[in-house]
Amino acid sequence: MTAVTDPFRLRDPARAEKLARTLRRLAPGRAVKLVHVCGTHEAAIAEHGLRSLLPEGVEVYEGPGCPVCVTSTADINVAVKLALEKDVVLCTFGDMLRVPGSELTLEEARAQGADVRVVLSAADAVRIARENPRKEVVFFAVGFETTAPATAAVLLGSPPHNFSVLCSHKLIPPALEALLRENTAVEGFLAPGHVSVIIGADAYRELARKHRIPVVVGGFEPLDVLYAVALLLKQLRDGRAEVENAYPRAVRPEGNPKAKELMGRAFEVVDAVWRGIGTIPASGLGIREELSRFDARRRFGVEAGVGMEEPPGCRCPEVIMAKAVPTDCPLFGTACTPLSPVGPCMVGAEGACAIWYKYGERPRL
């Protein structure tokens, strides 16, 4: 980001009222389903009660926007196996510890004696590897294009021999495309600001053209979100299907070339399994052959089956596919809470269910 903006300026009640009036003028007079794919967007919408400012019939869903929530049970099973059976120090982001695998969470594996540590970045995991030269240290890498460049930088930066990566990075544009195939009701995308800082607004052009769907890149302050939604409704009204950048203070058309170059050198695009969706072609990142010595899957030869996905009653798959909102699930807030989550969407801080619970979000209030 080039300029620091006072965030409270983007919460100005008078400007918000103006935007709300614009939105009411753009009311489509029919049901319109929009999807964003970002926990930060969901948090902004919920924290500021923005759904109540949208015109009648306009609904916004989170979709597959929580990296923790879409990490496949198979990948979690591999991580659990590595931690329990291969005597490694398994490092990952805090939210990953409580996501249910087929049998165990990483937190439960830790309770059984596994060495599972919470890190804030890939570089933290490398530091742990340098401090423990006699231990194998595995970084369980999850996240979209936002966190993948940091993992790439670590892989390309000659990490110590006892360090490896269990790579579960995923890509946003293929997920949007898969969502459109599965859920034909979706009429517009509010594209994620953070991911777009890396991949650029142009990365959605192909999607918009091929599927004739409006895409607007949006920021995270309430006025950013309302403005982006207004642009989407305008496109729908005018029958346009374009990529527009409503977050130009952070996002450039071409994105961040340096970060993209790092990702390209460290990773190759592979098919990936998304929890709640299934296999999406060319939607994940695998470690390149030249760096395969740092690939934990190859180093330890561990694979694991998918097994059961969600427990009975849990509607996470529909929440991830933008077919249900959290309060549609009978378990929401009763059997499933952040203190005892049933599905992944209640675990990850970016999961729709966790966010709706925290901010008391309802479809209409």
Next chain:
Amino acid sequence: MPSGTSTGSVPGSKGRSMRKPLSEEKITALHGAGGELMNRLVAELRELFPLRAAGEVGLDDLDDGASLSLPQGEVVVTTDSHVVKPLSFPGGDIGKLAASGTVNDLAVMGARPVAMTLGLIIEEGFPISELKKFLSSLAEVLREVGAALVTGDTKVMGKGEMDGLVMNTTGIGVAERIIRDSGLRPGDKIIITGPVGDHGMAVLAAREGIPVEGEIKSDVSPIWPLVERALSIGGVTAMKDPTRGGLAAALNEMARKSGVGITVREEEIPVRPEVRGLAELLGISPLNLACEGRAVIGVSPDRAEAVISALREHPLGRDARIIGEAIPEHRGKVVLETRVGGRRYLEMPLGDPVPRIC
């Protein structure tokens, strides 16, 4: 503090020179052992308290307990343990906090504070000068509200067995009319007596060493003088002090217990800019941060403006505001109208974002 039942909890305690002036000494196991050393400590500390009795038997009697002669009314009793970390923070310390917290629990039930007891649990090696400082702050609060320290207890624990100093207090007050946190009726106005989140953020910033532009001071203070003004106007239906879990927890509890809904307007809720800025940076809601010198007051609509005027005459109530009202819909829930005009429920926080704040 005195009480013939005190016993040291540390075996094998070592004696120390008794000729050193108290101010230079550190607490040893013997200070909690009920003997001469403890008596000497207690004798010096009690001088800090101007009011030491509220009945026939008081602090100076060093008897097994105190007796109280109470005025007419309903007697209110409250108890609290204080474990704040760090012990001193901008705007206050554990002594001011212990006394204010106790007095405020009485005040929001409509009770004039009359007496307090004090149990001290002190870590071996704790500087006596520090202890005196904290007790002076505590005494100052009691003096302000005219309450007596009537009895107490001192225990010492071994080095490393605890963290410095813990205070336990019991407050006794008398109310003409008890005010509950469950008394809201639809239509009642909701008043907050000042900016929210100062205490939680001040303690957090001090503990974590977060550099703050312009100091964030705790709001810790006794609110009885303020509450007394509100009660004198009349029309008060419910009160609560928004401590752990902050305003969000207090409002939710009041809504649930009263069987009403509450709407509040974010724009009207006073939050200092420094607190708002730092909370934003840390990803914490100021509405979930504790206050230690504020009250949430429900008032019947015809008296609300008069209560606000009365509150604003007191320095602690200068920023008092009507932030919303009780409604018949959304029973047991709090609806927040956000700054940008959106609506959502303000949920009961899962826990306080900052541990060990009071």
